[in-house]
Amino acid sequence: MSQPTAGGDPAPATMRAVVVTRPGGLDALEIKDVPVPVRKPGWVRIRVKAFGVNESEVTTRKGESDAVVTYPRIPGIEGVGVIDQADEEGGLRPGQQVATMMGGMGRSYDGAYAQYVSVPAAQVIPFETGLPWDVVGALPEMFQTAYGSLTTGLDLKPGQTLLIRGGTSTVGLSAATLAKDLGATVLSTTRSRRRAGELRTAGVDHPLVDNGTIADQVRELMPEGVDAALELVGCSVLADTLRTVRRHGTVCFTGALAGQWTIPDFTPFMIPGGVRLTSYGGQAAGRLNVPVAKVYHGLEQVRDAQADVESGTTPGKHVVVLDD
Structure with missing residues (x-):
């Protein structure tokens, strides 16, 4: 059974x-009037207030996503807003502030680049805050992915050393913030020497310029190797990242910013002896600094947001706010 829209007014039949x-x-991103999604039992319909724009949505738009995507598709792997409809017995209620992310959003079913989105109730996180939507909209995907990678993927402990490969991405910057908060020593990479300062601002102890191979640089700083490494660049550099880690250390594969998700003719013997390789794909999961790069207003600016994400010139989270 569905509850009425918060405030008693029914949702419109169509949305932008x-x-x-x-x-x-x-130009493949088009603003259209489409039907408001019909909520299925066990799902929640959310009136979207803000959403982050991520590298993975750029790959979806290009047709390069590792997930199965059919077109046309509304992208958007994360969003925040207020509940419009929910099952009465599910503990969620209309008008409640919520966040949602991952779980096939924007890939196997329509995502958050819209005025309304419908998602499984299990991936809805209720919260209460007076923060503005542009700040709240920066939080879900990047922090849960970073946090899950550091905990589930790497089991990072205070005092350990961490390498982040792909450090100026939103997840990379978030991981650096979280790791420093935990008490780790952080090494992090950028392909541009001029962006090393941005990594230091995020708390990174040792910014490294990545020219495709960084194992020797890491070993100069940490002769025995780092305790843990977070791989965000992808399979094209994974073998090199594995060489940066000490015996019984761990590499967690979380992203592929360079676009390569598979390794041709893979053999387990490419993994150095005693080094552990894990992965983290993202699951629904302060005093931390939120690195917001830019705020965009309205769906009309989504193209600009994706262009800025794709260019990689502005570090931090790009957030679109849907103004009432």
Whole structure:
């Protein structure tokens, strides 16, 4: 049984959404009037207030996602807003502030680049805050992915050393913030020497310029190797990342910013003896600094947001706010 929309007013029959009509460039992102999603039993319909724009949505738009995506598709792997409809017995209620992320959003079913989104109740996180939506919208995906990678993927402990490969990505910056808060020593990479200062601002102890191979640089700083490494660049550099880790250390594969998700002719013997390789794919999961790069207002600015994410020139989270 569905509860009425918060405030007693029914949701409109149609909504505005950004739709990827086909794999392609920024022109493949089109604003359309589409039906408001019909909530299924066990799902929650959310009126979207803000959403983050992520590298994975750029790959979805390009048709390069590792997940199965059919088109047309409304992208968006995360969002925050207020509940519009929910099952009475589920403990969630209309008007409640919530966040949602991952779980196939924007890939196997329509995501948050829209005025409304419908998602399984199990991946909805209620919260109460007076923070503005642009700040709240920066939190879900990047922090849960970073946190899950450091805990589930790496079991990082206070006092350990951590390498982040792909450090100026939103997840990389979040991981650095969380790891420093935990008490770790952090090494982090950037492909541009001029961005090393941005890593230091995020708390990184040892910024490294990545020219494709960094194992020797890491071993100069940590001769025995780091305790843990977070791989965000992808399979094209994974073998090199594995060489940065000490015996009985761990590498967690979380992302593929360079676009390569598989290794041709993979053999387990490429993993150095005694080094552990794990992965983290993201699950629904202060005093931490939220690295917001830029705030965009309205669906009309989604193309600009994706262009900025794709260019990689502005570190931090890119957030779109849907103004009432």
